[in-house]
Amino acid sequence: MAEHPIIAADEVWFAYPEADWALRDVSLRIRAGEYVAIIGPNGAGKTTLAKQFNGLLLPTRGQVRVLGQDTSSLRPRELASAVGYVFQNPDHQIFAATTWQEIAFGPRNLGLSEPEVRARTADALARFGLKKVADAPPAVLGFALRRKVALAAVYAMRPQALILDEPTGGLDWDSVSEVKSAVAGLHAEGHTIVLITHDIALVAKGPERVILLHAGHVLLDASPREAFGRGERLRIAGLVPPQITRLAQRLAPCGLPADVLTVGEFVRAYAGMHSTHGQGGGGVA
Numbered sequence: 001m002a003e004h005p006i007i008a009a010d011e012v013w014f015a016y017p018e019a020d021w022a023l024r025d026v027s028l029r030i031r032a033g034e035y036v037a038i039i040g041p042n043g044a045g046k047t048t049l050a051k052q053f054n055g056l057l058l059p060t061r062g063q064v065r066v067l068g069q070d071t072s073s074l075r076p077r078e079l080a081s082a083v084g085y086v087f088q089n090p091d092h093q094i095f096a097a098t099t100w101q102e103i104a105f106g107p108r109n110l111g112l113s114e115p116e117v118r119a120r121t122a123d124a125l126a127r128f129g130l131k132k133v134a135d136a137p138p139a140v141l142g143f144a145l146r147r148k149v150a151l152a153a154v155y156a157m158r159p160q161a162l163i164l165d166e167p168t169g170g171l172d173w174d175s176v177s178e179v180k181s182a183v184a185g186l187h188a189e190g191h192t193i194v195l196i197t198h199d200i201a202l203v204a205k206g207p208e209r210v211i212l213l214h215a216g217h218v219l220l221d222a223s224p225r226e227a228f229g230r231g232e233r234l235r236i237a238g239l240v241p242p243q244i245t246r247l248a249q250r251l252a253p254c255g256l257p258a259d260v261l262t263v264g265e266f267v268r269a270y271a272g273m274h275s276t277h278g279q280g281g282g283g284v285a
């Protein structure tokens with residue numbers, strides 16, 4: 001049985017009022033269970049595209065369908081349980097008097113029973129380490145906590161697909177690690193993930209597909225391994241592959257594979273070249 005993709009965009013063009021095209025002829029499919037990264041320079045149209053996926057914005061031309069239905073014909077409630085969008089700026093999302101209320105709002109809005117709303121809220125608070133701030137106004141929390149509140153509030157609606165718009169932007173290293181493992185966990189549980197990011201290293205670990213946007217247009221849609229091998233395309237968008245990939249590419253004449261994605265892969269390949277000397281690459285992620 002052919003299932004509808006979660007998101008299908010066909011020849012989508014979008015312009016903000018009195019502005020030039022922000023999206024130019026974007027066509028793509030995002031299927032259930034995929035983990036997709038969307039990358040591109042500032043102003044490429046990543047947020048504008050993400051907002052088409054849950055009906056926050058409607059195409060000026062073309063069509064976006066969620067689970068086979070045109071977003072212009074779906075109500076926000078129907079869309080919210082299919083596709084959840086976590087805003088790039090958490091302060092554009094946060095509005096409630098307490099963290100608890102912030103997270104309970106979505107499930108309540110879906111029409112769930114109060115016990116179910118309470119259970120989902122408690123679960124989301126626990127999952128994102130927010131129990132201790134449940135009664136605090138989210139607006140006064142530190143930036144990393146506000147990001148987690150924004151994530152938890154969307155997660156609590158249990159959408160099939162989560163669109164995360166720069167979820168690690170502005171976070172310190174520890175918080176980036178926490179968000180990374182939370183996202184990996186959500187994907188492992190079967191959620192479809194669309195991760196918008198400037199962090200090219202994040203693309204190397206987790207996403208199985210990367211879409212490169214440039215000036216509102218899809219410049220590349222490939223696996224990270226393939227995309228990082230297309231340096232010329234990345235450079236058009238002002239991006240470069242992760243450092244470890246570039247190092248392997250530079251060392252390719254010495255026998256290293258040029259499509260290495262992570263330090264672990266690099267070490268294993270290097271150890272393989274020197275295995276006669278008894279070196280091993282075990283234990284490196």
Ligand SMILES: Nc1ncnc2c1ncn2[C@@H]1O[C@H](COP(=O)(O)OP(=O)(O)OP(=O)(O)O)[C@@H](O)[C@H]1O
Pocket residue numbers: 016017019022040041042043044045046047048049088
């Ligand atoms: N509300 C708006 N009104 C008019 N133009 C806008 C608006 N929001 C975005 N734009 C323009 O649309 C284009 C795409 O912007 P968008 O925010 O989607 O890019 P982005 O890839 O998400 O950038 P960033 O990496 O900075 O978040 C840019 O030229 C931007 O200036």
Ligand SMILES: [Mg+2]
Pocket residue numbers: 046047048088165
């Ligand atoms: Mg953006």
